[in-house]
Amino acid sequence: MTQTLAPPERDRKTRTTSVAPVRRTRTFARPLQYLALLGYVLFLGFPLLFLLSTSLKTPRQLQSGDASFIPDSLTWSNFSDAVTKANLVQAAGNSLYVAALTTVIVTLLSLPAAYALARFKTKLRGLATGWILLSQVFPFILIVIPVFLVLKQIGLVNNPLGLVLVYTVWCMPFALWMLRGYVAAIPVELEEAGAIDGAGKLRVLRSIVLPLLAPGLVATSLFTFISSWNEFFFALVLIQDPELQTLPLTLARFVGAEGQVQLGQLAAASLLATVPSLVFFLFIQRRLTSGLMSGAVKG
Amino acid sequence: MTAATVRRRRKRGDGRDAWLLVLPALVPVVLISVYPLVQGILLGFTDAEAGLNQVTNFNGLDNYEKLLHNELFWASFRIGLIWAFGVTIIQFLASLGLALLLNADLRLRWLARTLALVPWAMPPVVIAIMWRLMLNPTYGPVNETLRSLGLPGDINWLGDFSTALPAVIVVGVWAGMPQTTITLLAGLQNVSGDLHEAAAIDGASTWQRFWHVTLPALRPVIAAITSLDLIWNFNSFALVFVLTAGGPGGKTMLPMLFAYNEAFRYGNFGYAAALGNVMVVVIAAFLFFYLRGQARSRES
Incomplete structure (x- = not known):
């Protein structure tokens, strides 16, 4: 966590002047930063993807209680139905x-x-x-x-x-x-x-x-x-x-x-x-x- | 002309200028918010009920005495406080972490930044619908993931007495992260890079620079956004209304839901307004202590 705090100014500096000790901390910090970023992306993004996947499933697949993430066959009928029915x-x-x-x-x-x-x-x-x-x-x-x-x-x-x-x-x-x-x-x-x-x-x-x-x-x-x-x-x-x-x-x-x-x-x-x-x-x-x-x- | 002369010139006529600039914002606010607010507070001391021909009388503190002996009211307030503090604190920590990551020079930052904004763009009603799908006991992906990990995957997250409130809090955090993150990020970008540079040259570690440079500079922004988060969460309605409607067995009955039911299901306007008055007092007390603490630590 503490390693994720490098300000952008410093990063820009190191890219141009490449001070050796700073480099070392950066290579150590980067994987942790990306791991944390991945966690955030999953937490924030997955519910949206699931909403999208549900909207593309056919009524039959939804009724079967099938929790699979990928729809069997893509259908746009949900969208057209929603627009016409719900005003x-x-x-x-x-x-x-x-x-x-x-x-x-x-x-x-x-x-x-x-x-x-x-x-x-x-x-x-x-x-x-x-x-x-x-x-x-x-x-x-x-x-x-x-x-x-x-x-x-x-x-x-x-x-x-x-x-x-x-x-x-x-x-x-x-x-x-x-x-x-x-x-x-x-x-x-x-x-x-x-x-x-x-x-x-x-x-x-x-x-x-x-x-x-x-x-x-x-x-x-x-x-x-x-x-x-x-x-x-x-x-x-x-x-x-x-x-x-x-x-x-x-x-x-x-x-x-x-x-x-x-x-x-x-x-x-x-x-x-x-x-x-x-x-x-x-x-x-x-x-x-x-x-x-x-x-x-x-x- | 020196800076001092400029400063002195600015001082003159400041009061009038300030009034002129503030006036346009002030007029609608006084008309549409101050008057109804006073009316609403007064309503809390009456026996007003829904309906056209109801006669409304002042009944002093009767409403509050009734509230005092209402167990549902106490339960609702306890739930409201757990919810408000739980969501605000988790949200702040998660958002600060994300804001710092977004402020760093990472690849794929655009993806996280975009995703971090998305919940903001979604109506609470939609967020609630989405999480109902996510947390559904039979076809929801949360239970599906648990099952594939060999864990018990038949938890009725929103319907079980013990899991409903924590589940709703997680949804609350998800929903509220964007504005906290963006506000903190905007604050971070105003933190002087020179100070960081100077501290780094003086040998300060990343943590030290965060603690002694970033955090003090962010303090006003942090105070603002956490106070607002706390108030918003305490007064929040739509998210939980659509998620659980206060169930199961009143386990997620936030004060606003309780008040809404009193006013619009049972028609007890006066009683509901009294409940609102109590909410105001509670939240104002918390804010007073919090902001006083903030002001003190800024002075020191």
Whole structure:
């Protein structure tokens, strides 16, 4: 475990300068690192593969209680059945609309606020931090009944916009909290250096802060999108019309009707529900882990 | 212009700027979260019930007295705490290990990184469905693996009194690892490489550098993500709702499930809200001590 901790900077160094003693620890550490990595890959990946395998099995193979990992014969009928029976397309449309709108609103609202909270030492900071934490502490059960009554008053119950409103408020504390942390991690000296070099406030924000903030910003908006896409409890209480149901609701209803034969369809529907945000992730994941900060401040 | 002048300039008008920047975020929050929250807390001191024509009266602490004598409530809270702490601690350790691996220069890192993100992209409902398949006593691969190893492979993981809670905790860890891992990884990438270099030149071992350079730099991120994990886990609903619905015999009846049943199966809104109030107090107490400890160790 202790051997898995070599930072990338050092690895890059050793590749170019190849210091002998460092080499020795590395050859010793590498197998352990790969072993640990393999363990993680299995734990994280196997359930997904099994879900995929189940979705491709024929009803007959599922009914026989055959636990083999490889399907006898590949069938796509589970997917087509799931789409036509469970209203998946409509539910996916509802989920996408709600999640995308929520993400845009939350990002636009929380970016300036996060900057202010990280950089300005006012009373506001303590107040906001306290509230952010507090808002996360309250369980939904306390909020959901009054929210239902409020939304009913303004006609937003059983309406995707009502869900967007609730999700915006519900996601904002976390977005703020994380963004504030990312802003605070950017050395103030960089901004000051920019100002000394004659850049205006906006220029400093655009050319220095924003690029450095990008990984954090991506992580935060991803979190917002996925939270709204996945949310179950508020949707369960606030949306009653089957035509307005989001994906999690549709799937949860599917589980109730689950029999051995239906398992293939259930797995197929589950996979389909995961695809959009998965694609989103794969597309964007490189940026999540690119280290923009390394070596920004040379001492 | 010197750095000091710049700093002094920044100070002026900071208060007004801060308010202007925070205001857009503040308005919806006050309208849609503060008001319902106050309403919800008050509801906990009433006998409110579902239904249109119910008359609601304040009944003081009656709800809490009823809770105090409710064994199911105590059991549910015990289960909730085991679940929340179990998941949060295991999740943190597993995620820290993975984040460090992902931050190292390994081949196939992209695969682990991609897989580490996948659970995040999945709705809890889907994760629950998937693990129901995995843990199924007859055709699930978990039992199948045990059988092929010559071990007893007929365990009903989610249906057995003794295995249900541990099984659900494992699923909870699986589901929550991504956001913890990515948050820690983002934090790791902000740790100055120069400090590591300097420590290495001074002869610090890998472990020493982790303990004295990486960990202190990560501390704010760690405090943030573990507190949030703890709260989220304590308040979590969908995953266990679909996995076991609180069964078998209430062995996985998390407080949120308990409250949901009270509110929406039996219609006892006031009682459910009271339960929510107790949850708030419990979680706030834990956070208070935890964050105070964090703040102290940062000062020292």
